[in-house]
Amino acid sequence: MNTRWKKRPALSTWGDFGPDDQLGRLNLLTAAKVLEGIAEVREGQTFCLSLPLDLPGGTAMNPRRPPPQLNATRRGENANMTYPLSRDDARLSDVICDDSVTLALQYSTQWDSLAHMGQWFDVNDNGDAEMVFYNGYKAGVDIVGETDYRGGCGCDSGTHLGAKALGIENMAQHGIQGRAVMIDIKRHFGIRRFAFGYQHLMQIIEADNIDIRPGDLVCFRTGMDEAIIEMNGEPDMAYLNSHFAGLDGSDPELRQWVHDSGVVALLADNPAVEILPAKPLNNDFYPSHPLHDLCLFRLGVYLGELWLMSPLADWLALQQRTAFLLTAPPLRLPGAVGSPATPVATV
Secondary structure (H helix, E strand, O other): OOOOOOOOOOOOOOOOOOOOOOOHHHHOHHHHHHHHHHOOOOOOOOOEOOOOOOOOOOOOOOOOOOOOOOEEOOOEEEEEEEHHHHHHHOOOOOOEOOEEEEEOOOOOEEEEOOOOOOOEEHHHHOOEEEEHHHHHHOOOOEEEEEOOOOHHOOOOOOOOEOOOOOHHHHHHOOEEEEEEEEHHHHHHHHOOOOOOOOOHHHHHHHHOOOOOOOOOOOEOOOOOHHHHHHHHHOOOEEEEOEEOOEOOOHHHHHHHHHHOOOOOEEEEEOOOOOOOOOOOOOOOOOOOOOHHHHHHHHOOEEEEEOOOHHHHHHHHHOOOOOOOEEEEEEEEOOOOEEEEEEEOOOO
């Protein structure tokens, strides 16, 4: 019997993979799905799907996420960068370089774990909503920060413990490799800004004869990656915010499709996968990120943001292909709610 919840949200997979499941739809990325991905490899050519980790640049895209800062490690009081060991022993010929980084884990090309975003939800079906995450894991119990916001407190709870459940290390330990498909929004609709819904998706699937199967990883190319690279670390947010599609997380048909399709992850070259600000799901109490609500909180579907999709998408279009092998492990960092990624597509 599940001790964390008595009622689960609509369009969810809570409990489907066991009462204590922390993987969600990643359970569908099986050995058979890895073999399906390998079967899509014909050329042996690879594509890096990561932006340089210092892009988009600055904090204009997200003021809470500063760019990475590299520093040398220390060797006593000395910087351990181009350090000649002959300083310590004249007989030694080595020159050492060793560095560290201060990094916002979701600054650039990234994965969202299932602990990245939860919701207020009445898991005990008693009229009292609680702050919970996928499969009923609780804020302040399973995902613990230095401040406890339950009950409107905002009380100091001491040490930041992070995600004791649903952390990114679960993704890493399982492994992220399988069959992926490309939805090339730019090629079909250009770079105008619009909410990409179910009808748009069906139009591309039919036009490109795309076969999407349960357990697949689905990529969306909008063209924003090309613009970010061209801006060279100085993102023009006025331009970025007035161009490029995002998924319509409020579209009931698209939400139903994500539920019914059995896909494991939605991956895009924009900063949220979905278009923001989003149309509210209702007039009462609603998520600011409806696709995050559906995927991370309800279904256990993973989101990947700011991926480099365009070179791969252009190559696939020239070859009249849409499927490939995707290998995209996050950092195996216990307790983290997100992670940078350097995904590799093999065609």
